[in-house]
Amino acid sequence: MTMLVNGDEGGRVDARDRGLQFGDGVFETVRLHRGVPQLWSRHWERLCLGLDRLGIPRVSERDCLDDLARVATGPRSMAKLIVTRGVGPRGYAVPARVHPTRIAIGGDTLSGEDAREWLRIGVCGTRVGQNPLPGCKHLNRIENILARMEWGPDWDEGVMLDHNDHVVSGTQGNLLLLEGRTLVVPPVQEFGIAGTRRAWVMERAARAGLQVLETRVDLRRARDADAVFLSNSRIGLRPARWAGDHATLADPADRPESMALMLEIGYELNEMA
Amino acid sequence: MTMLVNGDEGGRVDARDRGLQFGDGVFETVRLHRGVPQLWSRHWERLCLGLDRLGIPRVSERDCLDDLARVATGPRSMAKLIVTRGVGPRGYAVPARVHPTRIAIGGDTLSGEDAREWLRIGVCGTRVGQNPLPGCKHLNRIENILARMEWGPDWDEGVMLDHNDHVVSGTQGNLLLLEGRTLVVPPVQEFGIAGTRRAWVMERAARAGLQVLETRVDLRRARDADAVFLSNSRIGLRPARWAGDHATLADPADRPESMALMLEIGYELNEMA
Numbered sequence A, B: 001m002t003m004l005v006n007g008d009e010g011g012r013v014d015a016r017d018r019g020l021q022f023g024d025g026v027f028e029t030v031r032l033h034r035g036v037p038q039l040w041s042r043h044w045e046r047l048c049l050g051l052d053r054l055g056i057p058r059v060s061e062r063d064c065l066d067d068l069a070r071v072a073t074g075p076r077s078m079a080k081l082i083v084t085r086g087v088g089p090r091g092y093a094v095p096a097r098v099h100p101t102r103i104a105i106g107g108d109t110l111s112g113e114d115a116r117e118w119l120r121i122g123v124c125g126t127r128v129g130q131n132p133l134p135g136c137k138h139l140n141r142i143e144n145i146l147a148r149m150e151w152g153p154d155w156d157e158g159v160m161l162d163h164n165d166h167v168v169s170g171t172q173g174n175l176l177l178l179e180g181r182t183l184v185v186p187p188v189q190e191f192g193i194a195g196t197r198r199a200w201v202m203e204r205a206a207r208a209g210l211q212v213l214e215t216r217v218d219l220r221r222a223r224d225a226d227a228v229f230l231s232n233s234r235i236g237l238r239p240a241r242w243a244g245d246h247a248t249l250a251d252p253a254d255r256p257e258s259m260a261l262m263l264e265i266g267y268e269l270n271e272m273a
Helices: A017-022 A038-055 A061-071 A143-148 A196-207 A219-224 A254-273 B019-023 B040-054 B061-071 B140-148 B198-208 B219-224 B255-273
Strands: A004-006 A010-012 A025-033 A076-084 A101-109 A119-123 A158-163 A167-170 A172-177 A184-186 A211-214 A227-232 A235-244 B003-005 B012-014 B025-033 B076-084 B101-109 B119-123 B158-162 B167-170 B176-181 B183-184 B212-213 B226-234 B234-244
Touching: A004 A061, A010 A101, A010 B255, A017 A076, A017 B019, A017 B076, A017 B140, A025 A038, A038 A061, A038 A076, A038 A196, A038 B140, A061 A076, A061 A101, A076 A196, A076 B019, A119 A227, A143 A158, A143 B019, A143 B040, A158 A219, A172 A196, A172 A219, A172 A254, A196 A211, A196 A227, A196 A235, A196 A254, A227 A254, A235 A254, B003 B061, B012 B101, B019 B076, B025 B040, B025 B061, B040 B061, B040 B076, B040 B198, B061 B076, B061 B101, B119 B226, B140 B158, B158 B219, B176 B198, B176 B219, B176 B255, B183 B198, B198 B212, B198 B226, B198 B234, B198 B255, B226 B255, B234 B255
Parallel strands: A119 A158, A119 A235, A184 A211, B119 B158, B119 B234, B183 B212
Antiparallel strands: A004 A101, A010 B012, A025 A076, A076 A101, A158 A167, A167 A172, A172 A184, A172 A227, A227 A235, B003 B101, B025 B076, B076 B101, B158 B167, B167 B176, B176 B183, B176 B226, B226 B234
């Protein structure tokens, strides 16, 4: 596994880096197809949004793409790109001259997942609090870690709620619900991360004729949905069922058309260059 | 300046360290008197609380104290101690075997601050959200950074509020208010950090005969207080006035007894071994 820090191999970072000191930075987890990140423009846009909101100078897009190509581990693999505010003196104050740290880490090689395979989801007790950078994929992720620790042994994902009992997301991806021919998606204006696949699927589903509704959803409504889908850069789009609660699983045969459409969209996403 | 990573000089950290990846760890900023951290038992207790809440194995107290003695830069200096969950593979899931990373970084040498010098405070717009580890000094500090960026040019500290307009703390320390002979202190059960000096001052003030009241305070009440004090490990306890708002500054001469007592407590804290 290759780790690049500002393009250099070795994978060591100065202990004074503000990414480590404070989580002062952003990241992207990308899916590489022959070394090229899938849906890159969406990743890049979100990365820049986070950097701008934090007041961190943008890094070179070319450098990021070069790094990601170098850390690819096969025809299809995952990789992580991190940009921090770089080294700073003690204290929260931002240095007068910032030299961002760019980190690329190669990840798992992907092979033959089935976009139609169901994932099992449970519900986490750890709540998502309001944060000053909603939508951004910043490095302050203790909530996700604590929620991830709650997973049951048979879970593939855990649902996280806000303090008002509304569904925010999974611990490592977004949730999308199918109600008849409507795709219902929790908003990301106040909480959570604006997933690249979430946005792509919403646009694709709308073009395919589904109604797409971004609205707050409580857990009861999520459980009552005809079907639940999960999305992130690794899994793409996958159908899910509630762990230990098979009774609430809607039979795909009951609504073949919209269900088949969503599965088709997931397949398309997986195969997309 | 010395930086130790698990006791080794060089100050380089593996880029896969979860402290950098997710802010998955805790820290303490300590004041060293001849290499010994002032109020160490309180720092150690809070560090362990954070580690326990995160499920990170406790590190050796002896190792921490040895590191801090090694990074001291003079008879009186600041230092930072960080403990992370160490290196992990990609993803939020906690590794089966955790080897925490212990980092000690030497800081500024201290010299002759006047515990009676007033600090100027303003009010930040960045709000403190609920987080799953209230009171703990964890590495997810983007809120503090954004609030710190808001400081006016003549500020020494900025007040942060929660989403219900209650005062939480400063960006880098706690706030304590004097109302007559009552010390009014915002709680840390839901938000903010349980400051070591905050707790020490509350106990000391109670012993000295002040009434100590831990209660939610809105900004108006804070501004109407007879006096405002700031506390952290570096400044100890210091009186503050609102930046650009001299009219609301209570004249210490109006209430010499409780004000003099608080200044005396600040002096005692500064000089304490």
